[in-house]
Amino acid sequence: MRRAIACIILALAPLCAGESDPLTKYFVAFLYKGPKFAAAPADSPERKLNHEQHIAYIDEMQTAGKLLIYGPILDGGELRGMYVFKAASLEEAREWASQEPSVKIGMIEMKVYPWLGPSNLAAPRR
Numbered sequence: 001m002r003r004a005i006a007c008i009i010l011a012l013a014p015l016c017a018g019e020s021d022p023l024t025k026y027f028v029a030f031l032y033k034g035p036k037f038a039a040a041p042a043d044s045p046e047r048k049l050n051h052e053q054h055i056a057y058i059d060e061m062q063t064a065g066k067l068l069i070y071g072p073i074l075d076g077g078e079l080r081g082m083y084v085f086k087a088a089s090l091e092e093a094r095e096w097a098s099q100e101p102s103v104k105i106g107m108i109e110m111k112v113y114p115w116l117g118p119s120n121l122a123a124p125r126r
Contacts, residue, residue, distance in 0.1 A: 023116040026068065027093035030113075031081040036106035053101035061085075066096060068121055080108060084121070090114055 040046040061067035069084040087093035093112045102108035 022119050024119045024121065026115050026117050026121065027085040027087050027090060027112050028115040029083040029085060029093065029097050029110045030079060031083070031100075031102070032109045032111065033078050033080060034103070034106045034109040037108070039107070050101055050105065050107060057100055061096065083110075084115070084117070085112070 058067060058070055062070075066085055066087065067083055068086055070081065072081045073079045083097070085093045085096055087096065090112065097103060097110040097112050100108065100110065103110055
């Protein structure tokens with residue numbers, strides 16, 4: 001867990017304009033292997049369909065301004081990825097996480113935490 005948090009801090013450090021900038025509350029979600037992670041081979045039609053649904057979820061959440069940052073964790077361990085949500089509450093962020101297609105089928109489990117990050121993280125993309 002410490003390694004994941006350190007990775008997030010290092011990844012977001014360039015976005016910080018200065019020490020005096022205000023922090024904003026976000027919600028970081030860590031994606032872990034779920035009980036059904038190995039239920040289907042990586043090249044199976046089920047996994048291919050789930051991956052397509054996963055990408056569609058990411059696109060939809062980004063378009064709605066709910067998902068600010070996402071990406072895989074590359075060490076091949078239990079921790080598979082992370083999301084940073086801009087939600088009104090922890091409950092709302094957890095509800096969004098529960099709608100992730102990989103979570104719905106038990107392939108991924110998400111743990112969501114409140115997090116303070118740079119205010120400019122939510123700036124529109126150019």
